[in-house]
Amino acid sequence: xxxxxxxxxxxxxxxxxxxxxxxxxxxxxxxxxxxxxxxxxxxxxxxxxxxxxxxxxxxxxxxxxxxxxxxxxxxxxxxxxxxxxxxxxxxxxxxxxxxxxxxxxxxxxxxxxxxxxxxxxxxxxxxxxxxxxxxxxxxxxxxxxxxxxxxxxxxxxxxxxxxxxxxxxxxxxxxxxxxxxxxxxxxxxxxxxxxxxxxxxxxxxxxxxxxxxxxxxxxxxxxxxxxxxxxxxxxxxxxxxxxxxxxxxxxxxxxxxxxxxxxxxxxxxxxxxxxxxxxxxxxxx
Amino acid sequence: xxxxxxxxxxxxxxxxxxxxxxxxxxxxxxxxxxxxxxxxxxxxxxxxxxxxxxxxxxxxxxxxxxxxxxxxxxxxxxxxxxxxxxxxxxxxxxxxxxxxxxxxxxxxxxxxxxxxxxxxxx
Numbered sequence: 001x002x003x004x005x006x007x008x009x010x011x012x013x014x015x016x017x018x019x020x021x022x023x024x025x026x027x028x029x030x031x032x033x034x035x036x037x038x039x040x041x042x043x044x045x046x047x048x049x050x051x052x053x054x055x056x057x058x059x060x061x062x063x064x065x066x067x068x069x070x071x072x073x074x075x076x077x078x079x080x081x082x083x084x085x086x087x088x089x090x091x092x093x094x095x096x097x098x099x100x101x102x103x104x105x106x107x108x109x110x111x112x113x114x115x116x117x118x119x120x121x122x123x124x125x126x127x128x129x130x131x132x133x134x135x136x137x138x139x140x141x142x143x144x145x146x147x148x149x150x151x152x153x154x155x156x157x158x159x160x161x162x163x164x165x166x167x168x169x170x171x172x173x174x175x176x177x178x179x180x181x182x183x184x185x186x187x188x189x190x191x192x193x194x195x196x197x198x199x200x201x202x203x204x205x206x207x208x209x210x211x212x213x214x215x216x217x218x219x220x221x222x223x224x225x226x227x228x229x230x231x232x233x234x235x236x237x238x239x240x241x242x243x244x245x246x247x248x249x250x251x252x253x254x255x256x257x258x259x260x261x262x263x264x265x266x267x268x269x270x271x272x273x274x275x276x277x278x279x280x281x282x283x284x285x
Numbered sequence: 286x287x288x289x290x291x292x293x294x295x296x297x298x299x300x301x302x303x304x305x306x307x308x309x310x311x312x313x314x315x316x317x318x319x320x321x322x323x324x325x326x327x328x329x330x331x332x333x334x335x336x337x338x339x340x341x342x343x344x345x346x347x348x349x350x351x352x353x354x355x356x357x358x359x360x361x362x363x364x365x366x367x368x369x370x371x372x373x374x375x376x377x378x379x380x381x382x383x384x385x386x387x388x389x390x391x392x393x394x395x396x397x398x399x400x401x402x403x404x405x406x407x
Contacts, residue, residue: 170327170330171327173327173331173333174323174324174327177326192330195290195329196330197332198332267293269292
């Protein structure tokens with residue numbers, strides 16, 4: 001298994017603020033990594049650095065190369081869907097396909113057309129006539145037809161309705177992803193991707209505060225539903241977070257064994273959303 | 286379709302249980318192909334590794350076999366094996382509790398048996 005992205009001491013300063021503060025991480029082939037963080041935590045900056053779109057301090061290797069110096073080379077094998085529509089409104093769908101096919105050596109025109117046939121996007125249409133969901137489908141078609149090793153998705157389903165959102169990830173899983181591909185995705189819609197991910201990264205104020213595979217997340221973090229009489233005992237074990245649920249207390253523990261917690265009540269594996277809230281405590285304005 | 290996952294058990298385990306239920310109900314018969322890992326992953330929005338792990342659990346229990354290049358298939362006798370296991374489990378775990386209940390409530394076993402046979406005639 002090869003390493004696609006490796007960051008050591010990655011730092012990015014915007015004037016007097018640190019968008020990335022001495023960050024280390026690594027992304028290996030075949031993973032689907034969720035990079036989750038509140039607005040302004042440094043997610044997009046991290047993606048930009050990987051894509052060679054911004055300067056940075058520290059070390060960063062993408063496919064073994066420096067993304068700033070070897071951007072053209074890297075972009076042959078790295079694809080990107082941004083949260084902002086970048087296709088010009090006057091462009092026809094078929095011209096977009098032709099354009100990518102001319103500029104990108106690893107683009108498979110046939111595959112792109114096949115995929116679009118399954119959607120309502122017609123090749124004669126102009127981008128300006130397409131709905132937001134259809135534009136994302138066009139983007140996805142263009143990107144999935146590229147034989148890339150790393151796909152970077154920045155809030156890919158932002159503003160889409162629930163049907164298009166589900167369709168988006170279904171398409172990725174059925175027509176694109178396999179063990180030779182790697183996906184890095186940022187999103188605020190944690191619920192819809194949490195079972196797709198192999199790895200989870202939380203970023204907070206420019207620092208990575210959680211970086212683990214989903215199995216160890218499930219082992220490491222446990223929620224216990226405790227009746228009020230046992231609450232003090234559970235609290236003594238130092239929970240990360242507690243909240244009230246139907247007259248009981250729901251405690252979230254980090255690194256406390258399930259055997260130890262069992263006596264206090266019903267055990268659950270926290271959802272990524274709940275874990276996120278617990279980990280971000282004290283950040284929300 | 287809403288898979289209704291619960292958070293007490295790993296998803297792969299729940300996926301395994303779903304397939305087992307389908308075999309027991311006869312929805313999947315001996316020799317039938319399981320849906321591909323890709324299609325299950327896309328349908329339920331799961332990581333393909335999770336699906337693979339669930340399928341692997343079924344292979345380990347000798348309920349399903351992998352045919353190279355073709356996918357996963359229900360093995361001959363899988364339903365019979367499962368029914369046998371379920372019967373053993375019922376007799377070992379649930380039946381003693383039922384017997385206890387019958388005794389506690391002072392029910393007449395003969396009478397109860399008659400209601401079971403009545404169910405047969407319907």
